[in-house]
Amino acid sequence: MKTLVVYSSRTGNTKKVAEAVFESLPEPKELFAAADAPDPEGYDFIALGYWVDKGTADAGAAGYMKRVKGKKIGLFGTLGAYPDSDHARQCKEKVRDLVSGNEILGEFLCQGRVDPELIKLMETKMKDDPHHSMTPERRARHEEAAKHPDETDLAEARKMFARLAVLAAEEGQPCAG
Ligand SMILES: Cc1cc2nc3c(=O)[nH]c(=O)nc-3n(C[C@H](O)[C@H](O)[C@H](O)COP(=O)(O)O)c2cc1C
Structure with a gap:
C-alpha cells in the first residue's frame, strides 16, 4: 500500500x-x-x-x-x-x-495557535465588528489555542x-x- x-x-x-x-x-x-x-x-x-x-x-x-x-x-x-x-x-x-x-x-x-497578527487586528481594526472583536471569551479561546498542537x-x-x-x-x- x-x-x-x-x-x-x-x-x-x-x-x-x-x-x-x-x-x-x-x-x-x-x-x-x-x-x-x-x-x-x-x-x-x-x-x-x-x-x-x-x-x-x-x-x-x-x-x-x-x-x-x-x-x-x-x-x-x-x-x-x-x-x-x-x-x-x-x-x-x-x-x-x-x-x-x-x-x-x-x-x-x-x-x-492563532496568528498573533490576526489577534492584533481583532483588537484594533476589527474592534467594532461583533463577529471578530476581542471579548473575554474569545481571548480565553486564543490563549488555549496558543498551547496547541x-x-x-x-x-x-x-x-x-x-x-x-x-x-x-x-x-x-x-x-x-
Ligand atoms: C485568515 C485566518 C482565518 C482563520 N479562520 C478561522 C476560522 O474560521 N475558524 C477557526 O476556528 N480558526 C480560524 N483561524 C485560525 C487557524 O485555523 C488556526 O490558527 C490554525 O491552526 C492555523 O494553522 P497553520 O499554522 O497550519 O497555518 C484563522 C486564521 C487565520 C490566519
Whole structure:
C-alpha cells in the first residue's frame, strides 16, 4: 500500500500534525506541502491536512482536495476554535463536502495557535465588528489555542492514523478463502 500525506499550513500548526501523521504510517510513504504535491493517482491511502480559514479548509488544501477522487482518505486539520464546538463541527462538514467521492476512513481536528497578527487586528481594526472583536471569551479561546498542537494532540493524531493505515490496508486485501 502506497501512502501520501499532503498538508497546507500557513504558520506551522498543521505542518506539525502532518509530520506526526507521517511518522505513524508504514512505508512506502511520502509527505508533501499541497503546493508541491504529486498527482494523487498511484496512492492507495491519502492523508489530507488543512487549516481552517473562514469556516472551511484553506484554499491551498481545498485546491488539492478537488484533485482527489475515488480514494481512501483520512482528514486532519487545525483551527482556532475548540474542537468540540458547533463551529468545529460545521467546519468538518464543509471539508467533508470538499472530498465527496472519496471514502473517509477517519478525521482528526485539534486547536492551533492563532496568528498573533490576526489577534492584533481583532483588537484594533476589527474592534467594532461583533463577529471578530476581542471579548473575554474569545481571548480565553486564543490563549488555549496558543498551547496547541501539543504533545497530546500529536500523540492522538499518530494513534488515529496508525489505525487508519491498518484499515486502509485491510480493506484493500481480497477476501481469503
Ligand atoms: C485568515 C485566518 C482565518 C482563520 N479562520 C478561522 C476560522 O474560521 N475558524 C477557526 O476556528 N480558526 C480560524 N483561524 C485560525 C487557524 O485555523 C488556526 O490558527 C490554525 O491552526 C492555523 O494553522 P497553520 O499554522 O497550519 O497555518 C484563522 C486564521 C487565520 C490566519
